Amino acid sequence: xxQEAPVGVNEDVGDAKPGFSRIAPAVGPLLVLAPxxxxxxxxxGPNTVRLLFVTLTLVTASVGWNLLGGFAGQIxxxxxxxxxLGAYTAALSINAGIPPVVxxxxxxxxxxxxxxxxxxxxxxxxxxxxxxxxxxxxxxxRVVMMNVPWTGGASGYRIVEKGRFFQMxxxxxxxxxxxxxxxxxxxVRRSKLGLALTxxxxxxxxxxxxxxxxxxxxxxxxxxxAALAGAAGGVYARYAAYIDPDGVFAFRNGIAILLxxxxxxxxxxxxxxxxxxxxxxxxEEVVANxxxxxxxxxxxxxxxxxxxxxxxxxxxxxxxxxxLGRERKD
Amino acid sequence: MSAADLLNLFIAAVLLAGVYAAxxxxxxxxxxxxxxxxxxxxxxxxxxxxFVFEAYDRFHIDPLVGVLLAFPVFFFLGMGLxxxxxxxxxxSDQPTLTSLLLLFGVWLVLQNLGYLIWGNSDRAILTPxxxxxxxIGPISFPTVRLVVFGAAVLSLVxxxxxxxxxxxxxSVRALMQNNEAGQIVGVNVQRTAQVAFxxxIAFAGAAGGLLAMLYxxxxxxxxxxxxxxxxxxxxGGLESFGGVAVGSLVLALAETFSILVLPASFQPAIAFSLLxxxxxxxxxxxxGLWNKRRRWV
Numbered sequence: 001x002x003q004e005a006p007v008g009v010n011e012d013v014g015d016a017k018p019g020f021s022r023i024a025p026a027v028g029p030l031l032v033l034a035p036x037x038x039x040x041x042x043x044x045g046p047n048t049v050r051l052l053f054v055t056l057t058l059v060t061a062s063v064g065w066n067l068l069g070g071f072a073g074q075i076x077x078x079x080x081x082x083x084x085l086g087a088y089t090a091a092l093s094i095n096a097g098i099p100p101v102v103x104x105x106x107x108x109x110x111x112x113x114x115x116x117x118x119x120x121x122x123x124x125x126x127x128x129x130x131x132x133x134x135x136x137x138x139x140x141x142r143v144v145m146m147n148v149p150w151t152g153g154a155s156g157y158r159i160v161e162k163g164r165f166f167q168m169x170x171x172x173x174x175x176x177x178x179x180x181x182x183x184x185x186x187x188v189r190r191s192k193l194g195l196a197l198t199x200x201x202x203x204x205x206x207x208x209x210x211x212x213x214x215x216x217x218x219x220x221x222x223x224x225x226a227a228l229a230g231a232a233g234g235v236y237a238r239y240a241a242y243i244d245p246d247g248v249f250a251f252r253n254g255i256a257i258l259l260x261x262x263x264x265x266x267x268x269x270x271x272x273x274x275x276x277x278x279x280x281x282x283x284e285e286v287v288a289n290x291x292x293x294x295x296x297x298x299x300x301x302x303x304x305x306x307x308x309x310x311x312x313x314x315x316x317x318x319x320x321x322x323x324l325g326r327e328r329k330d
Numbered sequence: 331m332s333a334a335d336l337l338n339l340f341i342a343a344v345l346l347a348g349v350y351a352a353x354x355x356x357x358x359x360x361x362x363x364x365x366x367x368x369x370x371x372x373x374x375x376x377x378x379x380x381f382v383f384e385a386y387d388r389f390h391i392d393p394l395v396g397v398l399l400a401f402p403v404f405f406f407l408g409m410g411l412x413x414x415x416x417x418x419x420x421x422s423d424q425p426t427l428t429s430l431l432l433l434f435g436v437w438l439v440l441q442n443l444g445y446l447i448w449g450n451s452d453r454a455i456l457t458p459x460x461x462x463x464x465x466i467g468p469i470s471f472p473t474v475r476l477v478v479f480g481a482a483v484l485s486l487v488x489x490x491x492x493x494x495x496x497x498x499x500x501s502v503r504a505l506m507q508n509n510e511a512g513q514i515v516g517v518n519v520q521r522t523a524q525v526a527f528x529x530x531i532a533f534a535g536a537a538g539g540l541l542a543m544l545y546x547x548x549x550x551x552x553x554x555x556x557x558x559x560x561x562x563x564x565x566g567g568l569e570s571f572g573g574v575a576v577g578s579l580v581l582a583l584a585e586t587f588s589i590l591v592l593p594a595s596f597q598p599a600i601a602f603s604l605l606x607x608x609x610x611x612x613x614x615x616x617x618g619l620w621n622k623r624r625r626w627v
Contacts, residue, residue, distance in 0.1 A: 133609070293446065295445075306435065
């Protein structure tokens with residue numbers, strides 16, 4: 001990959017840098033993964049494990065969203081569709097006796113195909129069409145799923161698995177998937193595809209002048225992002241053992257998946273992960289303490305972040321580091 | 331299905347189209363002048379509905395007068411929102427990520443405020459007009475729909491006059507056609523954008539009031555209508571007022587006649603299907619088709 005970054009592209013697109021900065025990306029994941037992988041040593045209660053499990057599925061969906069929304073700059077409000085389709089596909093296949101891992105893959109595949117159906121009509125056009133279409137799509141799919149008889153319609157669908165229930169087994173599945181998602185995100189960021197996505201985000205016309213096919217690139221990254229969200233939905237469905245359209249296809253899931261990368265830092269590798277942990281941990285508290293006002297809180301948070309710190313937690317900590325670094329020099 | 335029934339359906343569709351046009355026109359103005367997709371539209375539709383409801387419930391103000399009052403109230407609300415938030419974000423000739431997310435946040439806040447103030451039970455405005463209708467031969471006209479249609483058309487005519495007879499209207503049209511050229515000839519962009527945002531929100535509030543006369547509502551109420559408004563302005567080519575009228579008619583016809591072939595529970599999916607169809611067949615909207623024809627001639 002011996003090519004120069006096009007002029008005007010952000011400087012931190014992960015091109016070859018010598019020394020520490022080459023190793024750092026590998027150290028970061030280990031620092032995050034190690035305590036999470038060694039979780040049983042801390043002897044957590046089932047509720048903590050459940051909370052972490054849910055947070056890790058959110059991490060996967062959030063990292064997926066960031067591939068499209070952060071790297072390519074295409075805002076989607078409809079990731080609940082992929083999450084829900086993944087959940088339903090995995091649920092149906094597990095009940096048909098297909099091994100769980102294959103079921104998750106099938107969930108991811110179905111979500112990818114669905115992403116093409118949304119992307120094909122909307123990505124060809126510039127402008128707000130994609131974002132607008134994604135608002136409608138989760139509502140339309142939810143309505144259809146409420147009325148489809150073979151998945152139980154509005155009354156939901158139950159997953160029956162033989163054998164005992166091991167919570168840690170589910171936990172490690174979610175952890176593995178989240179690690180895979182972050183790995184994919186790092187690879188995409190450092191590849192030619194990542195450069196193409198940044199170019200599209202900054203200026204689609206210029207990107208296509210440089211030989212990037214915006215339409216195909218956006219379709220590809222949308223499919224990849226949808227696959228991650230679909231797999232996350234599948235893992236969640238197997239754990240929950242019961243899903244219904246109002247649960248997995250709800251518009252608020254789409255909001256949550258979009259909010260997490262924004263809290264953490266859009267377009268960065270670790271922003272969506274941090275955002276998902278912040279969201280996952282405060283969401284329960286907020287819903288428990290202010291059940292009437294949690295949308296108000298998250299909406300205000302969104303407005304404040306957009307107005308004052310569009311780069312989220314990552315941007316804030318970068319600023320802090322810069323201030324600290326300056327003081328040390330003095 | 332007799333010819334009279336078909337005619338009844340057709341009239342229902344046309345009456346519905348009037349309200350749809352009033353509901354979408356605010357979004358077109360804001361998009362045209364500022365290239366912002368107003369995701370908070372749904373929130374203001376909902377607030378408008380409750381405004382008219384409260385005016386009727388507490389002060390026994392006729393809902394039609396309530397709608398008239400909603401215009402100035404929501405106009406200043408919109409100007410205030412622009413002053414508080416919207417003017418702080420950069421705009422360009424494309425809707426930016428920032429503007430989408432900001433207004434989405436505003437929508438979440440408004441929706442939640444609705445829940446806090448009014449709870450989540452459904453409300454409805456019931457007047458003596460609500461259930462009455464009159465008949466001409468085999469065709470029946472529900473009175474309230476006729477009244478709402480009349481109010482919607484009147485407000486659209488008023489807007490048309492403002493846009494074509496005033497300096498503000500001329501600046502709005504200039505900015506919609508070409509933002510930079512507008513600036514060069516001396517249009518105050520910030521000022522026009524603020525007033526245009528106010529007008530857009532005023533129409534959202536008033537249209538919410540009109541919709542409240544036809545349907546029951548809850549704080550969740552605006553969402554499905556917001557999607558319809560999107561579909562309509564996309565069908566209309568995003569920035570054309572004539573396009574809004576055509577788009578409203580197309581959507582209203584599709585929704586009304588779909589009950590002949592689809593179960594009613596699928597109706598909310600129709601708007602979305604129409605959106606996808608429109609994007610594939612007519613990416614520039616109905617107005618684009620019209621422009622293309624003109625280019626050939």
